[in-house]
Amino acid sequence: MVGVRANKAHRDERIALGFLVTSSAIFVIAIALILAFLAVNGTALFYQDHYSPIAFLFGSDWDGFGGKFGAAPFIVGSLVATGFAILVGGPLGVAIGLFFSELAPKRVAEAFKPAIEVLVGIPSIVYGWIGLTLLVPLIARVFHAEGDGLLAAGIVLSIMILPTVISLSEDALKVVPNALREGSAALGATRWETMSRVLVPAASSGLAVAIILGIARAIGETLAVQLVLGNAAVIPGSLLTPAAALTSEIVMDMGDAPEGSAFRHALFTMALLLLLIAMCLIVLIRLALRKRS
Numbered sequence: 116m117v118g119v120r121a122n123k124a125h126r127d128e129r130i131a132l133g134f135l136v137t138s139s140a141i142f143v144i145a146i147a148l149i150l151a152f153l154a155v156n157g158t159a160l161f162y163q164d165h166y167s168p169i170a171f172l173f174g175s176d177w178d179g180f181g182g183k184f185g186a187a188p189f190i191v192g193s194l195v196a197t198g199f200a201i202l203v204g205g206p207l208g209v210a211i212g213l214f215f216s217e218l219a220p221k222r223v224a225e226a227f228k229p230a231i232e233v234l235v236g237i238p239s240i241v242y243g244w245i246g247l248t249l250l251v252p253l254i255a256r257v258f259h260a261e262g263d264g265l266l267a268a269g270i271v272l273s274i275m276i277l278p279t280v281i282s283l284s285e286d287a288l289k290v291v292p293n294a295l296r297e298g299s300a301a302l303g304a305t306r307w308e309t310m311s312r313v314l315v316p317a318a319s320s321g322l323a324v325a326i327i328l329g330i331a332r333a334i335g336e337t338l339a340v341q342l343v344l345g346n347a348a349v350i351p352g353s354l355l356t357p358a359a360a361l362t363s364e365i366v367m368d369m370g371d372a373p374e375g376s377a378f379r380h381a382l383f384t385m386a387l388l389l390l391l392i393a394m395c396l397i398v399l400i401r402l403a404l405r406k407r408s
Contacts, residue, residue, distance in 0.1 A: 150390075157387025160184065160380040171384065177348045179368055179378040186385055188350045192265065192358035193392065195351070196340060199269030200276055200333040201396075205326045207273070208280025209315075212325070215281070216288040217310055228285075234278035243339030246271040251343055258355055263345040266354040271339050276329035283328065287321020288314055327397050334393045337362040361389045 160166045166184060174185025215224045246267055255262030291314050299309040315322065345357020346367065365382050372379040 153387045153390060156383035160377060160384045164377040164380055175350055179372060184381040188348050189359050189361045189364050191350050193360040195265050196268040196272055196360060197334045200272035201330060204273035204276040205280060205329060208277045209284045209322055212281045212284025213288060213310055216285045231278050231281050239336055239339040242271055242275050243342035246343040260355040261357060263343050264355050264357050265351055267343040268340050271343055272333045272336060276333050279332060280325045280329045283325035284322055287318040291317045323401050326400050330396050331393060335362060337366050361385045
C-alpha cells in the first residue's frame, strides 16, 4: 500500500514537473518568436531599403510617403515623457507604499489597498480623456501655453503608474522580516533611519520590480499619450511644447503604410527601438538599485 502511494506521488510529481517545463518552454518560445519577428521587420529598413541608421536615429524630418524617416522627434518625446513619469511617479509610488506599509494605521491601509488595486485596472483611455479635458486646459491657463505637450503627458503617465508602483512596493516592504526592524530599533535607529537604511535596501529587488512594471506601462502607453501630447513631429524645445512619441506615431501611421513598403518597415523599426529603449531603462534601474543596496 505504501509503495503504491509512493509510486502515485512520484507520478504526480513528474506530471507537474512536465507541465511546468512545458509552460516555461512555451513562454520562452513565444518571447523568442516576438523578438525575432521584430528584429527581422525592424531591420528591413536598413538592409532591404538601404536607409541610413544615422539618418533614422538623428534625423528630424518624417514623411512616410516622401521617403524621410527621421525618428529623432519621436525618440526624444518618448524618452522625456517616460523619464518624467519615472522621476515623479517612481519615488512617489515607493514613498506611498512605504507609508502604507510602515506608518499608516492598519484600518487606513486596509481601506486604501482595494482602491489602489482598482485603479490599476482603469483603461488608459480614461486617464487620457481626463487629462485632455481637465489637465490640458489647466496647464494652458497656468503657463499661458497650448496645454498639450510633454508636461501633460508626463503628469498623466506619472498618475497611471502610481497604482502599480504603490501596490507592489507595499507588498515588497511587508515581506521584509520583522527581525530587521527590531534589530534596527535595538541599535537606536530612528524610524526614518530604519525605513531608509534597512527596509528599502532589504526590499530593493521587489521595489525594482515595481518600478520596472511602471516603466513598462509608461513607455508602452499609446492612447493616453496620444490624447495629451499634441502629436507634433518636431523636437520639443520645452515641456510645454507639443511633441510626439514612438507609440502614438506607430498607431497613427500603421493603417496608412502599405505592406512591404519602406514606410511600414520604418514603423517596425520604431517598434524595435521602443523595445530596446525599454530594455535599457530596465537594466539601468536594476543596476542603480543594486548599487544602492
